[in-house]
Each structure stands twice: as structure tokens, then as C-alpha cells.
Amino acid sequence: MNMENDERRLRPCLCFDLGGVLIRNAVFTGLPALLPAGQDLSVLRQRWLHSSVIRRFESGLCSADEFAQAFVQEWSLSISASEFLQEFYRWPEGFYAGVAETLHALRPHYQLACLSNSNALHWSKFADSLSVFDTALSSHQLGIMKPDRGIFDAAAAQLQRAPQQIWFFDDMAENVHAAQAAGWCAWQVQGWDGTRTQLAALGVPV
Incomplete structure (x- = not known):
């Protein structure tokens, strides 16, 4: 198990926004x-x-x-x-089809996280689904929202990763630019199809 954890730590942490990336949000x-x-x-x-x-x-x-x-x-x-x-x-309707299965398949090989602007109402709604992540981070818990720089610094500290070791996927350009300014590797994606395409382009087996 320790060897598996060491191998995961050598790979980037995959960190996802939720709404508009993994979760269908109306x-x-x-x-x-x-x-x-x-x-x-x-x-x-x-x-x-x-x-x-x-x-x-x-x-x-x-x-x-x-x-x-x-x-x-x-x-x-x-x-x-x-x-x-x-x-x-x-308004948040749940994971897009195929998200949970893909994340379960990736988890033995990558550290998985989410970083979402969210609130207590929606966070409790998806509490069971969030167990697929090693670390699930929300703005309402951290006390700061994307695209503020501080949320990315706080998240990196909780993930125990250097900023450049975190690959971040968000549907809002402002959030992507802020993550990049904090030293993260970040890409703007739209929906699960766009996220899968970007992951595949980065060599992540999806």
C-alpha cells in the first residue's frame, strides 16, 4: 500500500471544479x-x-x-x-454519466480532489458522491471563493502538494487564470466531455 501511495504522489494531483465540469448544473x-x-x-x-x-x-x-x-x-x-x-x-443535478466510474478507476493511480465554489445546502446534497475524492474542498468551508488567490494557496496546503503538482480543471476562465497565477497547471473545460478530452490530451487514461 505504501508503494502504491508513493507512486500516486509521483503523479500530479487531479483537482476538479464540480458544477459545469463533473456535475450537471442548471x-x-x-x-x-x-x-x-x-x-x-x-x-x-x-x-x-x-x-x-x-x-x-x-x-x-x-x-x-x-x-x-x-x-x-x-x-x-x-x-x-x-x-x-x-x-x-x-439546480445542481448530479454527476454527468460516466464521471463516477472514471474517477473510481483513476483513484488507485492519482490523488483526486475537487475545489468548488459551493455552499452548505448543495454540499450536503452531494455528500455521498464526494467520497470518490481523496480530498473534497468547498469555498464555504475554506471561507474564501474562487477566483481569489487565497483559496488556491489554502487548497494546495490541504492537498500537501506544490502548486505545480496540481492539475486543475474549471469551466470559468477567471478561475483558471487565478489558479495559473498561483502556480497551478490549469485548463478551462466545459462539461464532462470537455474534461475527458483534456485529460486524454494530458495522457491520463480515461
Whole structure:
């Protein structure tokens, strides 16, 4: 077993974002349905990423009820906070087909991790699925969100890896650039198909 662990440590740590990479997330189809028609998707992505309300919730600084009430107000939604919270809970739908099987096959040979901007509500929803990782890291637990530099430094410390030993896959360009600035090897990918393609190009047997 020690020899197997030594062999794994000689290989890069594979670290994945969750939503939009390993997990099907309907946030950018569900959210527009709650807003006036004609919202530009790229603008919504930027607004979501930099929303002070979301940053508080996904940094573990407020409760789910406080988040829902503030979000409804910030985004001028016409539904109640409790109705929004029900919608919000449903948006992450689960692993893409084939993800769990591939990760199980890779785990004996690679250190596997995830680093996600998430919250207590969604984290508990996927608690059983996250056992496929050696280390599962969330912004709400670390108290800081991507793309802030500190989250990558904190994650590298928890993974006990030098930054250049971590291969990171995320669907948001800002997060990829921030990881690279922290010394990580990082690639922007879209969905599981894009992630598998990038892994294969790097010589990871998927």
C-alpha cells in the first residue's frame, strides 16, 4: 500500500471544479427563467460570479434563509425567498454519466480532489458522491471563493502538494487564470466531455 501511495504522489494531483465540469448544473438555465426575458448569458455569468450575496453564502458567512432573502432582493425576483431556495437547491443535478466510474478507476493511480465554489445546502446534497475524492474542498468551508488567490494557496496546503503538482480543471476562465497565477497547471473545460478530452490530451487514461 505504501508503494502504491508513493507512486500516486509521483503523479500530479487531479483537482476538479464540480458544477459545469463533473456535475450537471442548471443554474444558467434555471436562473434566466426567473428573470426578465432577454438577459445576456455572459453578463449573467459575470454578475453571478461577482454577486456579493452569493459570495457571502458560498464563503460560509450567512445562512441559507439569509442568502435567499438577500438574493431575491438583489436580483429583483418576483418569487418568495422560500420558492427561490427550492429552485436553487435543484439546480445542481448530479454527476454527468460516466464521471463516477472514471474517477473510481483513476483513484488507485492519482490523488483526486475537487475545489468548488459551493455552499452548505448543495454540499450536503452531494455528500455521498464526494467520497470518490481523496480530498473534497468547498469555498464555504475554506471561507474564501474562487477566483481569489487565497483559496488556491489554502487548497494546495490541504492537498500537501506544490502548486505545480496540481492539475486543475474549471469551466470559468477567471478561475483558471487565478489558479495559473498561483502556480497551478490549469485548463478551462466545459462539461464532462470537455474534461475527458483534456485529460486524454494530458495522457491520463480515461
